[in-house]
Amino acid sequence: MSPQPKATHGYISDKEKYLARLKRIEGQARGIHRMVDEDQYCIDILTQISALTSALQKVALGLLDDHLKTCVVDAARAGGPAADEKIKEASDAIMRLVKS
Amino acid sequence: MSPQPKATHGYISDKEKYLARLKRIEGQARGIHRMVDEDQYCIDILTQISALTSALQKVALGLLDDHLKTCVVDAARAGGPAADEKIKEASDAIMRLVKS
Amino acid sequence: MSPQPKATHGYISDKEKYLARLKRIEGQARGIHRMVDEDQYCIDILTQISALTSALQKVALGLLDDHLKTCVVDAARAGGPAADEKIKEASDAIMRLVKS
Amino acid sequence: MSPQPKATHGYISDKEKYLARLKRIEGQARGIHRMVDEDQYCIDILTQISALTSALQKVALGLLDDHLKTCVVDAARAGGPAADEKIKEASDAIMRLVKS
Numbered sequence: 001m002s003p004q005p006k007a008t009h010g011y012i013s014d015k016e017k018y019l020a021r022l023k024r025i026e027g028q029a030r031g032i033h034r035m036v037d038e039d040q041y042c043i044d045i046l047t048q049i050s051a052l053t054s055a056l057q058k059v060a061l062g063l064l065d066d067h068l069k070t071c072v073v074d075a076a077r078a079g080g081p082a083a084d085e086k087i088k089e090a091s092d093a094i095m096r097l098v099k100s
Numbered sequence: 101m102s103p104q105p106k107a108t109h110g111y112i113s114d115k116e117k118y119l120a121r122l123k124r125i126e127g128q129a130r131g132i133h134r135m136v137d138e139d140q141y142c143i144d145i146l147t148q149i150s151a152l153t154s155a156l157q158k159v160a161l162g163l164l165d166d167h168l169k170t171c172v173v174d175a176a177r178a179g180g181p182a183a184d185e186k187i188k189e190a191s192d193a194i195m196r197l198v199k200s
Numbered sequence: 201m202s203p204q205p206k207a208t209h210g211y212i213s214d215k216e217k218y219l220a221r222l223k224r225i226e227g228q229a230r231g232i233h234r235m236v237d238e239d240q241y242c243i244d245i246l247t248q249i250s251a252l253t254s255a256l257q258k259v260a261l262g263l264l265d266d267h268l269k270t271c272v273v274d275a276a277r278a279g280g281p282a283a284d285e286k287i288k289e290a291s292d293a294i295m296r297l298v299k300s
Numbered sequence: 301m302s303p304q305p306k307a308t309h310g311y312i313s314d315k316e317k318y319l320a321r322l323k324r325i326e327g328q329a330r331g332i333h334r335m336v337d338e339d340q341y342c343i344d345i346l347t348q349i350s351a352l353t354s355a356l357q358k359v360a361l362g363l364l365d366d367h368l369k370t371c372v373v374d375a376a377r378a379g380g381p382a383a384d385e386k387i388k389e390a391s392d393a394i395m396r397l398v399k400s
Contacts, residue, residue: 015139022136029125030126036118036119037119042171043189046160049159050196050199053160056156059149068368068390071142076376089143090143097146098397100153168291169284173287177276183273187272191261191268198260215336236322242364246364249363249397253357256349257353260349267342293343
């Protein structure tokens with residue numbers, strides 16, 4: 001990406017893909033705002049909210065997979081309390097995703 | 101909003117509240133885009149995605165409640181096939197929300 | 201079903217279908233218990249839990265649809281505070297389903 | 301448990317806790333079956349289904365945490381294609397949980 005890459009968090013390989021998806025998600029959020037502003041039909045707005053939620057979920061699952069493949073694997077190899085902490089952190093993030 | 105209000109879909113009473121929430125949701129989406137762009141820590145990004153998903157869910161449940169209170173109640177009173185259709189439409193929207 | 205039907209809650213027409221599905225769900229729960237008892241592979245157990253969750257969700261969405269079609273429609277027609285209460289009750293149930 | 305323990309899948313330390321929870325879940329499923337059979341109020345049945353879904357989710361998140369702590373960490377340390385496969389398997393299970 002840049003001539004002097006700074007330390008990254010492992011998902012950099014797909015960064016452009018994530019940025020494009022998140023750009024689209026921003027556009028979807030803006031579209032829902034407009035639908036409410038224009039008094040569009042409630043059920044159509046709900047359909048767009050479900051689509052946006054699914055798109056967000058897909059980004060989250062992708063980031064989580066990248067995180068397991070890189071940070072968690074690295075921490076597991078390094079071992080020690082830092083590894084336990086990384087696993088706990090990942091489990092907590094999974095719990096928030098499942099519950100949200 | 102406008103001097104000659106057009107026919108609306110029932111959630112108009114809280115329209116300003118929804119618009120404000122959706123503005124905030126747009127900002128959250130933009131913030132997540134920036135976090136990825138700045139290579140922030142994956143788990144922190146996932147936390148923000150869970151928060152955004154919860155905010156969206158809250159908007160959806162509010163809109164659905166408004167929809168049941170107005171369109172569905174009106175259709176039930178009018179009766180006939182239109183009432184059945186409104187219920188089916190609402191059930192389908194609920195299914196998409198539960199599954200998304 | 202019976203010569204002197206008692207007052208029911210509207211989903212009676214599909215009662216046999218629900219009972220059969222719930223019987224199967226009970227069997228799935230028993231199967232998951234056995235998998236843990238036999239130390240089966242964690243991922244396989246998780247797959248069965250996801251299947252059971254989906255089966256439960258399907259029952260819940262079916263019951264909710266029946267409820268909207270009968271109790272909520274009847275209450276809407278009757279009107280008054282009881283109608284508002286039925287809608288609130290349904291919205292709360294939907295919220296619990298979406299969040300669970 | 302047995303005089304000659306066989307190889308297990310890592311969650312054995314909490315096995316009794318999981319078995320007790322799953323026993324309770326089976327009882328909850330049986331209770332929901334009875335509620336439908338007795339024509340109990342739909343909303344009350346939905347409340348019990350939400351409670352059962354939450355209980356299942358808790359078991360799933362616990363098993364997944366145990367799985368990450370043991371199988372996935374071991375595989376990460378061993379390295380090679382088996383490690384990648386374990387991560388993929390875990391990510392797929394997480395996806396099914398989030399979507400179910």
